[in-house]
Each structure stands twice: as structure tokens, then as C-alpha cells.
Amino acid sequence: MQYETVTYEVSKGIGVLTLNRPKVLNAINQRMVQELLDVQARVKDDARVNALVVAGKGRAFCAGYDLKEADAREVRRTIQENRELLQRDLDMTMGFWHCPKPTLAAVQGHCLAGGCELALACDITLAAEDAIFGEPELRFGAGIVCMLLPWITGPKQAKEMLFTGDDRITAARALQMGLINRVVATGEVLPATLHMARQIAGMDEPAMRLTKAAVNRSYEIMGMREALQNALDLDVELTSLDTPDRARFREISRREGLAAALAWRDARFSDDRS
Numbered sequence: 196m197q198y199e200t201v202t203y204e205v206s207k208g209i210g211v212l213t214l215n216r217p218k219v220l221n222a223i224n225q226r227m228v229q230e231l232l233d234v235q236a237r238v239k240d241d242a243r244v245n246a247l248v249v250a251g252k253g254r255a256f257c258a259g260y261d262l263k264e265a266d267a268r269e270v271r272r273t274i275q276e277n278r279e280l281l282q283r284d285l286d287m288t289m290g291f292w293h294c295p296k297p298t299l300a301a302v303q304g305h306c307l308a309g310g311c312e313l314a315l316a317c318d319i320t321l322a323a324e325d326a327i328f329g330e331p332e333l334r335f336g337a338g339i340v341c342m343l344l345p346w347i348t349g350p351k352q353a354k355e356m357l358f359t360g361d362d363r364i365t366a367a368r369a370l371q372m373g374l375i376n377r378v379v380a381t382g383e384v385l386p387a388t389l390h391m392a393r394q395i396a397g398m399d400e401p402a403m404r405l406t407k408a409a410v411n412r413s414y415e416i417m418g419m420r421e422a423l424q425n426a427l428d429l430d431v432e433l434t435s436l437d438t439p440d441r442a443r444f445r446e447i448s449r450r451e452g453l454a455a456a457l458a459w460r461d462a463r464f465s466d467d468r469s
């Protein structure tokens with residue numbers, strides 16, 4: 196099958212899924228959501244694949260959801276449409292968590308918002324030294340689609356990251372917070388991830404599948420699935436509100452372009468603001 200926003204290939208037991216919108220830092224649009232869901236369905240039933248590596252083409256892993264697309268669609272969506280869209284986004288992200296095969300993320304450059312959540316949803320995440328993580332959604336009045344962060348790091352760390360909207364968290368800091376497994380040299384993250392994937396793919400497949408299911412089941416017993424769904428319900432409510440920050444962000448974006456809106460957002464939170 197031919198894809199527009201991703202590439203997918205299988206070699207020696209490893210599926211390699213690459214986000215392929217490098218001109219926009221692999222921002223996730225709805226076409227990409229559908230294609231990622233399609234790849235997840237293929238991997239699940241493909242006996243050739245024992246592990247899945249997720250990477251990003253170009254200088255970034257993923258800058259999050261495509262704000263231009265979201266801006267163009269937002270004013271025309273009802274609450275029910277918001278719910279259906281956000282549920283689909285959540286299902287896509289958590290598809291990497293629920294995939295019966297091990298999933299590994301190879302992160303370089305920006306890994307923000309929805310892209311950060313995608314990397315967190317993978318079983319193992321390796322990051323290049325130049326990787327930058329963050330969840331900046333609250334800075335422009337948006338919510339968190341997949342509230343996985345508190346389950347990966349502690350509540351103090353999660354709240355600081357979310358409440359400040361910090362989008363400049365280094366790979367070293369992400370490792371300290373438990374967001375990733377390993378930091379490797381810039382330019383070496385994909386080879387390092389493929390090497391680990393090959394080690395994993397050589398394991399006994401039923402034993403690996405059942406071990407992953409056992410780990411995931413522990414989180415379900417603690418209530419993670421229900422908590423993520425409840426968080427999505429709150430995100431639907433937030434997305435349906437026309438908050439002052441979101442309205443201002445949208446106004447600047449439409450009048451002056453997305454770059455100007457992002458500059459306005461960042462200027463409001465700069466350390467030297469008066």
C-alpha cells in the first residue's frame with residue numbers, strides 16, 4: 196500500500212515506520228492519523244514483524260498535531276465531532292502501546308505535544324543528544340489528547356511539564372525524568388534503535404507477546420485505560436470552549452500566519468517579559 200504521510204517497510208523481522216512530512220517537522224494531520232492506524236493494523240497480524248521501530252524523516256521526530264489543519268477545522272466542529280476526532284487521535288497514539296509487538300521510538304530533534312505522546316506510547320524510546328521534548332498545549336489554550344505523561348513519570352514532574360508548557364526539555368533531562376530509555380549521539384539514534392529492535396525481534400515471539408501483555412495489564416489494573424478516557428472527556432470539553440488564549444492564537448494565525456502566532460505564544464512566556 197502506498198502512503199502519503201508515512202513510509203513503512205519490513206526487513207529481517209523489523210517493521211520500520213517513518214513519519215514523512217519533514218517540511219512541517221512531521222506534524223500529524225488527519226491523513227497521517229489514518230495511515231498510522233492502518234500500519235498498526237498491518238503490524239498486528241503480520242508474522243514477518245517481531246518489532247516495530249517508529250522514526251521521523253528529516254531534522255525532527257514530530258512537532259505535534261498540524262496546527263494549520265486544526266485551525267482551519269476548529270470553528271466548524273460540534274462537540275460530538277470534537278469527541279470523535281479526539282477519540283480517533285487517542286486510539287492512534289495508544290495503538291503503539293497496545294500493539295502486541297514491541298514498539299520502539301527513535302527520536303531526533305523536536306518531539307513535542309502529540310509527537311511527544313506518541314514517543315511515550317512506544318514501549319522503548321531512544322533519543323539523540325539533540326532531541327527536545329515538551330508538552331506546550333496549555334500555552335495556547337489547548338488540551339492534552341493522550342494524558343499518558345503522569346503514567347510514565349511522577350506527578351510532580353508531569354504537572355511541572357504540563358503546567359509550564361515547557362517545550363525545551365533536553366534529552367538528558369528527559370532521561371532523568373524517565374521519559375526515555377537511552378540517549379545516543381546525534382545521528383546515531385536510528386541505527387541504535389534498529390540494533391535494539393533486532394535484539395528484541397530475536398526473542399521467542401509468544402513469550403515476548405505475553406510479557407508485554409502482562410506489563411500492560413498491570414497498568415490497566417491500576418486504572419490507566421479509564422484515566423486516559425476520563426482525561427479525553429475533559430479535553431473534549433476544553434476543545435469545545437473558545438478560550439481567550441485560543442481565540443487570540445487563532446486570530447493571529449489567520450491574519451499573520453502560524454509562525455506569528457507561535458511567536459506571540461512564546462513571547463508571553465519568555466523569561467525577560469515585563
